[in-house]
Amino acid sequence: MIKPYYEEENITIYNGDCLEVMKEFDNESIDCVIADPPYGLNYLSNRYKYGNPHLKIENDDKLFIPIVSLWQKLKTTGAMYVFYSHKLPLVSDNIKNVIIWVKNNWSAGDLEGDYGNQYEMLAFMPKGNFKLKSKRFSNVWFFDREIPKYHPTQKPTSLINRIIESATNKGDIILDPFLGSGTTARACKDLGRKCIGIEISKEYCDIAVKRLGQEVFDFAEVNR
Ligand SMILES: C[S@@+](CC[C@H](N)C(=O)[O-])C[C@H]1O[C@@H](n2cnc3c(N)ncnc32)[C@H](O)[C@@H]1O
Known part of the structure; x- marks a missing residue:
């Protein structure tokens, strides 16, 4: 049994490879999966190219989404949401819809040789008996x-909150x-x-x- 890296009421974090850690979970035990794998976009804006303040993203050069394993863990009433990109195409009969997340800012990337990237894709993959738990939104967010x-x-956080509130009830995993x-x-x-999180980087x-x-998060602090 893999030991959690961190535990508090309702939250468990494992430090490891999700493919290994997930083997320990029962099938059909999860109400909702929110997967944001490394998807190979050049994430460093010009602002960060020199003196990048962030740690390296593990596996950003080895793109994979463990769709089959994740699907097995999902309850028959659950839903899976997977962020993906044209660098990491996602093809599955279980994709019911693709939500487009439109961002306010598209200034990063190849400023002279490419169009500004203003959206990201989120595959919505409900299992058979899944029903929305909130009002019905369109597929453009x-x-x-x-x-x-x-x-x-x-x-x-507001985007993740929308997923959680439209797909789960209080107490769901x-x-x-x-x-x-x-x-x-x-x-x-x-x-x-309740949340189970797996992350490979300590x-x-x-x-x-x-x-x-x-x-409370103070995002303004970053600009000080
Ligand atoms: C796109 S980022 C997720 C960012 C996250 N949604 C957030 O808001 O901070 C993907 C993360 O997956 C981690 N990762 C890469 N391969 C992994 C694996 N096999 N198992 C678990 N985590 C992995 C990376 O270290 C990276 O932090």
């Missing part, structure tokens, strides 16, 4: 980027196999859900634990 204070590809800086764990804590596990201990 507008959320501002957050200043990546904790992780270079940190997702906005959410699995994030690529936890990064712990955005999903923090959102679960704030919204009264440094990012520590950052996630730190975020769980914070009452």
Whole structure:
């Protein structure tokens, strides 16, 4: 049995390879999967190219999404959400819809040789008996980027909150196999859900634990 790296009421974090750690979980034991794998986009903006303040992302050059293993862990009433990109195409009969996350900011990337990238894709993969738990949204979501204070590809908490509130009830179990800086764990804590997070980098596990201990995030602090 793999020992958790960190545990508090309703939140468990494992430091390891999600493929290995997940083997320990029962099939059909998870209400919702939120997977944000390394998906090969050039995530460093010009601002960060020199003096990048972030730690390296493990496996950013080895793209994979463990769809089959994750699907096995999902309850028959559950839903899986997977971020992906054209660098890491996702093809599955279980994709019911693709949500487009439109960002406010598209200034990074190849400024002269490419179009500005203003959206990201989120595959929605419900199992047979899944029903939405919130009002019905369209499949185009507008959320501002957050200043990546904790992780270079940190997702906005408001975006993760929308997934959690539309797919789960209080007390449900959410699995994030690529936890990064712990955005999903923090959102679960704030919204009264249980979270199992797996992250291969010990440094990012520590950052996630730190975020769980914070009452309020002060993103303005980054610009000081
Ligand atoms: C795109 S980032 C997730 C960012 C996260 N959503 C956040 O808001 O901070 C992907 C994370 O997966 C981790 N990772 C890469 N391969 C992994 C694996 N096999 N098992 C678990 N974590 C892995 C990387 O270290 C990285 O932190």
